[in-house]
Amino acid sequence: MFKSGIAVCSLGHCHPAVTAAVKTQVEKLVHVSNLYYTEPQTELAELLVENSFGDKVFMANSGAEVNEAAIKLARIASAEGRHEILTLAGSFHGRTLATLAATGQPKFHKGFEPLPQGFKHIAFEDLERLEKSISPATCAIMCEPLQGEGGVRPLGPDYLKKIRALCDQHDLLLIFDEIQTGMGRTGTLFAYQQLGIVPDIMTMAKALGNGLPIGALVTTNEVAGSFVPGTHGSTFGGNPVGAAAAVATMKVMLADGFLAGVQEKGDYLSRSLQNLVGQFPDFITEVRGLGLLKGLVMSEPGAERGTDIVNVLFDRGYLINFAGNVALRFAPPLTVSFDEIDELVGALTEVVADIFP
Numbered sequence: 452m453f454k455s456g457i458a459v460c461s462l463g464h465c466h467p468a469v470t471a472a473v474k475t476q477v478e479k480l481v482h483v484s485n486l487y488y489t490e491p492q493t494e495l496a497e498l499l500v501e502n503s504f505g506d507k508v509f510m511a512n513s514g515a516e517v518n519e520a521a522i523k524l525a526r527i528a529s530a531e532g533r534h535e536i537l538t539l540a541g542s543f544h545g546r547t548l549a550t551l552a553a554t555g556q557p558k559f560h561k562g563f564e565p566l567p568q569g570f571k572h573i574a575f576e577d578l579e580r581l582e583k584s585i586s587p588a589t590c591a592i593m594c595e596p597l598q599g600e601g602g603v604r605p606l607g608p609d610y611l612k613k614i615r616a617l618c619d620q621h622d623l624l625l626i627f628d629e630i631q632t633g634m635g636r637t638g639t640l641f642a643y644q645q646l647g648i649v650p651d652i653m654t655m656a657k658a659l660g661n662g663l664p665i666g667a668l669v670t671t672n673e674v675a676g677s678f679v680p681g682t683h684g685s686t687f688g689g690n691p692v693g694a695a696a697a698v699a700t701m702k703v704m705l706a707d708g709f710l711a712g713v714q715e716k717g718d719y720l721s722r723s724l725q726n727l728v729g730q731f732p733d734f735i736t737e738v739r740g741l742g743l744l745k746g747l748v749m750s751e752p753g754a755e756r757g758t759d760i761v762n763v764l765f766d767r768g769y770l771i772n773f774a775g776n777v778a779l780r781f782a783p784p785l786t787v788s789f790d791e792i793d794e795l796v797g798a799l800t801e802v803v804a805d806i807f808p
């Protein structure tokens with residue numbers, strides 16, 4: 452209920468507009484080779500271009516797959532010999548070998564070494580280290596505007612502006628992984644749209660098809676020029692059924708008032724959760740996040756019981772999770788009501804009071 456599986460079913464399960472689009476599409480066409488365009492794919496690409504900085508779109512089936520595409524694109528679009536990508540400690544970019552190597556959390560690497568080379572993880576908010584790590588081999592900086600799996604940790608507009616400036620200064624591409632923050636989750640269609648900077652490459656997946664597997668990468672004409680037919684591809688990428696679901700999902704999200712509503716409910720959720728910080732200051736330290744992606748940050752003694760809070764809430768019918776072993780993560784469907792937020796925060800307050808008497 453407050454997890455959306457995780458940040459996927461943003462319109463709730465089986466939203467009528469998405470269900471209708473999928474039903475219509477499965478009766479028409481479920482697959483065609485990517486040697487050809489399909490109508491839903493074209494419509495989706497147009498919607499993404501009209502509503503982001505992107506000029507061109509590449510489609511795949513999942514988050515990791517579009518991040519792989521971003522990594523390949525950054526390498527091929529850069530001068531020869533430049534292949535290294537800097538990412539941040541605490542980041543999560545996927546579970547294929549290259550996206551795992553990009554992920555700045557060693558716990559996910561264990562047992563899968565040796566990982567592909569060409570990635571350096573830089574401590575969070577250490578701009579000096581980030582700049583010092585740029586070498587003649589560096590081609591890009593890749594980050595999430597808000598680390599989801601890393602504990603709902605926003606990078607902040609100033610930090611992001613400085614990262615953008617470093618990219619401009621050193622002729623690097625900036626890759627934004629908006630797989631979790633994209634598709635209205637933060638109150639704007641993409642998080643970058645409220646953070647005052649624009650990346651060169653951006654990836655999205657999760658909520659794009661409201662539960663159907665589809666991912667997309669958008670980029671500028673200039674960068675996209677390095678991917679020509681045959682450079683990169685995917686048999687099922689942007690398949691007509693997933694694309695039809697994504698078109699229907701986007702149309703709901705782009706309708707008047709929808710994103711403003713996300714922002715309003717996100718602010719309300721923040722204020723409600725803030726009361727818990729006041730009530731349990733020894734265990735809960737902060738509310739952070741954007742829109743309807745919020746984290747309740749636990750102190751060290753609080754974090755020891757984070758999973759217990761998640762489990763007790765599960766027994767009471769509320770789904771949340773404990774991200775990065777540091778924050779309770781709330782990612783309700785964007786259609787959540789104010790009453791449902793009250794119910795969740797009421798139940799959470801009782802559970803926390805029981806666990807930390």
Ligand SMILES: Cc1ncc(COP(=O)(O)O)c(C=O)c1O
Pocket residue numbers: 513514515516518543544545546595599600628629630631656657
């Ligand atoms: C920011 C981010 N990037 C990439 C991924 C990987 O996406 P997928 O599981 O669809 O491969 C995730 C999944 O949690 C994510 O949150």
